[in-house]
Amino acid sequence: MNLSDYQNEFDNLISKQSFSAVSQPSRKDTFSKFLDSGLPTRKWEDWRHTDLSFLNKNNFRIPESSDASDGSIDISNYEIPNTFTVIIINGHYLTINSDLPKEITVSTNSNGENWTPKNKKDTPFELLNASLSDSTITITTEPNASIQKPIHILFLCTGNDDLMINPQVNIDISHSSSATIIEQYVSNTSSFFQNTSVFASIEKNASLNHVRIHSNSDQTANISGLHVTQSDDSTYNYFQLVDGGALQRSDIYTNLKGKNATCSLSGLALLDKKQHSATYIISDHIMPNCVSLQNFKSVLNGSASGVFNGRAIVREDSQKTDSKQSNKNLLLSDQALMNSNPQLEIYADDVKCAHGSTTGALDKEALFYMQSRGINKKEATSLLIRGFVSELINDIKNEDVKDYLFEKFDNWLLNNNQ
Amino acid sequence: MLEVKNLHVEVEGKQILNGIDLNVKPGEMHAIMGLNGSGKSTLSNAITGRENYSVTKGDIIYKNESIVEMEPNERALAGIFMSFQYPTVIPGVNNTYFLRAAVNAKRKYNKQKEYDAASFLKFVKSKLKEVEMDSKYLKRAVNEGFSGGEKKRNEMLQLLCLEPELAIMDETDSGLDIDALKIISKGINNYKNKDRSFLVITHYQRLLKYIEPDVVHVLIDGKIIKSGGKELALELEEKGYSWLES
Numbered sequence: 001m002n003l004s005d006y007q008n009e010f011d012n013l014i015s016k017q018s019f020s021a022v023s024q025p026s027r028k029d030t031f032s033k034f035l036d037s038g039l040p041t042r043k044w045e046d047w048r049h050t051d052l053s054f055l056n057k058n059n060f061r062i063p064e065s066s067d068a069s070d071g072s073i074d075i076s077n078y079e080i081p082n083t084f085t086v087i088i089i090n091g092h093y094l095t096i097n098s099d100l101p102k103e104i105t106v107s108t109n110s111n112g113e114n115w116t117p118k119n120k121k122d123t124p125f126e127l128l129n130a131s132l133s134d135s136t137i138t139i140t141t142e143p144n145a146s147i148q149k150p151i152h153i154l155f156l157c158t159g160n161d162d163l164m165i166n167p168q169v170n171i172d173i174s175h176s177s178s179a180t181i182i183e184q185y186v187s188n189t190s191s192f193f194q195n196t197s198v199f200a201s202i203e204k205n206a207s208l209n210h211v212r213i214h215s216n217s218d219q220t221a222n223i224s225g226l227h228v229t230q231s232d233d234s235t236y237n238y239f240q241l242v243d244g245g246a247l248q249r250s251d252i253y254t255n256l257k258g259k260n261a262t263c264s265l266s267g268l269a270l271l272d273k274k275q276h277s278a279t280y281i282i283s284d285h286i287m288p289n290c291v292s293l294q295n296f297k298s299v300l301n302g303s304a305s306g307v308f309n310g311r312a313i314v315r316e317d318s319q320k321t322d323s324k325q326s327n328k329n330l331l332l333s334d335q336a337l338m339n340s341n342p343q344l345e346i347y348a349d350d351v352k353c354a355h356g357s358t359t360g361a362l363d364k365e366a367l368f369y370m371q372s373r374g375i376n377k378k379e380a381t382s383l384l385i386r387g388f389v390s391e392l393i394n395d396i397k398n399e400d401v402k403d404y405l406f407e408k409f410d411n412w413l414l415n416n417n418q
Numbered sequence: 419m420l421e422v423k424n425l426h427v428e429v430e431g432k433q434i435l436n437g438i439d440l441n442v443k444p445g446e447m448h449a450i451m452g453l454n455g456s457g458k459s460t461l462s463n464a465i466t467g468r469e470n471y472s473v474t475k476g477d478i479i480y481k482n483e484s485i486v487e488m489e490p491n492e493r494a495l496a497g498i499f500m501s502f503q504y505p506t507v508i509p510g511v512n513n514t515y516f517l518r519a520a521v522n523a524k525r526k527y528n529k530q531k532e533y534d535a536a537s538f539l540k541f542v543k544s545k546l547k548e549v550e551m552d553s554k555y556l557k558r559a560v561n562e563g564f565s566g567g568e569k570k571r572n573e574m575l576q577l578l579c580l581e582p583e584l585a586i587m588d589e590t591d592s593g594l595d596i597d598a599l600k601i602i603s604k605g606i607n608n609y610k611n612k613d614r615s616f617l618v619i620t621h622y623q624r625l626l627k628y629i630e631p632d633v634v635h636v637l638i639d640g641k642i643i644k645s646g647g648k649e650l651a652l653e654l655e656e657k658g659y660s661w662l663e664s
Contacts, residue, residue: 373520374494387510
């Protein structure tokens with residue numbers, strides 16, 4: 001797919017009768033910026049480890065309403081107990097499976113009604129998202145509300161192949177409220193491109209637990225931008241699991257704009273075959289007394305590859321910052337490749353910052369130790385890999401979500417330790 | 419129980435053992451003594467089947483069968499145990515979980531019912547007392563944050579849980595204070611009976627004050643150059659190894 005193919009998709013979209021005229025000027029402006037920049041190439045510093053030929057080789061189109069399903073879809077594999085599930089099929093809102101408490105609202109907007117998509121960083125994929133986005137979902141909590149049950153947004157791509165969807169998700173956690181939101185990306189089509197932008201705002205004293213699960217089929221590209229803004233005394237906990245998709249990329253920007261805020265980002269990539277998963281992070285410390293953590297791990301099998309590029313910026317006024325970055329990777333095959341690059345950029349003098357990165361194969365000493373106790377090599381390998389990942393999954397507070405993630409890990413292990 | 423015949427072992431292309439003969443009968447305790455680099459640990463690694471320790475000549479017979487081609491876990495299930503000189507730290511793997519996996523592998527091999535979490539805890543707590551180990555060590559990752567003495571007690575705990583017939587104690591006394599040494603020795607003495615054999619590998623005769631070997635072998639340059647009763651250990655203590663070197 002080249003730029004003129006994207007142009008055709010854009011023209012088709014805005015010429016639709018159902019499409020609102022209100023957002024057209026801004027979309028045209030955004031799309032021309034996208035054309036100016038073009039898609040990234042490996043000559044771009046932030047893209048040099050990521051091969052985008054998957055996108056160039058395929059032709060994707062924006063789904064029509066006829067691509068949407070009749071609703072007879074089996075989602076039992078993706079159900080997480082004790083959650084409110086919002087189902088989005090091919091980018092379009094389908095249903096929510098239970099009654100939400102009144103303290104939280106989930107609203108959707110499609111066909112570009114009176115709404116203009118957001119764009120924050122002017123990166124090519126964000127510009128593309130803001131030009132082509134035809135559906136948005138907005139989740140808002142009321143002040144002081146404590147929403148116990150997680151909201152589970154299930155993005156499901158199904159039916160026809162080669163669809164391209166560009167959803168936007170807005171999350172507004174009002175002051176002193178708390179919620180847990182799970183985004184999950186799954187597909188049963190052979191080829192598909194999803195480009196998502198998520199904007200979360202966490203107000204004073206509020207807290208958001210955010211879990212993202214990428215479990216797409218082998219021929220999918222999933223690119224997402226995540227923008228988080230935190231006010232005073234707020235808490236943000238993010239965890240991502242990547243165990244599917246040909247190409248997965250997360251760009252995460254967290255702005256610690258308030259004092260005493262805590263931002264904890266973590267993730268686990270379980271990759272095999274030729275999968276590629278890249279995580280780029282900028283944690284921006286603007287105010288004093290904030291904590292930011294980045295803790296990412298990958299297990300790579302086959303000829304899979306991964307990138308961790310985590311940056312923490314500690315600005316002049318952000319004294320007493322506490323920032324830690326850790327990236328650990330386990331290579332199960334000689335062909336697997338990991339690029340790890342934790343970075344600190346510090347302009348304040350009274351701060352505590354640390355970073356570290358390790359990449360290696362399974363510990364042979366540990367394997368022999370276990371075998372010498374009668375445990376066979378396969379089980380010893382499983383115990384070691386499980387030991388490597390469990391620290392991260394155990395940090396998930398919600399027990400149902402934790403169980404679901406361990407179940408996914410066990411399934412992955414079953415296919416990758418034979 | 420264990421018969422080592424003319425054993426030659428190479429590690430990464432380097433010949434370390436040059437023809438070892440050893441015959442350990444049920445209920446016997448043999449001590450292998452020697453300086454660093456004499457091949458003591460190579461012998462224990464060859465018996466337990468560590469990778470890269472290749473037998474180039476000779477054989478290792480355990481319970482009348484050659485074990486040279488067996489996987490390390492198969493040797494363990496058959497009843498061979500080694501207490502490591504440097505027990506491995508395994509981050510992220512819970513000590514109880516690991517120990518239960520090992521005990522259940524053995525029980526499955528013996529066609530016994532495997533332990534569930536609750537029944538295993540009961541089982542392991544009775545063993546903890548014997549090595550005077552705090553149950554808090556069960557909750558940690560395997561050997562993580564354990565002192566030298568705690569690691570050796572954890573080895574002893576594994577031995578008591580797995581009930582091997584041939585236990586190889588590789589430099590068990592290194593890094594132990596006198597109290598821990600007494601506890602480990604007591605554990606060995608209580609465990610030993612007419613069906614269980616020990617191969618005790620040591621540099622010094624310190625451990626041999628607390629346990630009494632039936633036979634002492636002196637290993638120099640990958641060969642046993644002298645064997646004798648426990649008095650040989652005392653002689654070595656007095657005269658050092660040099661008097662044996664030609």
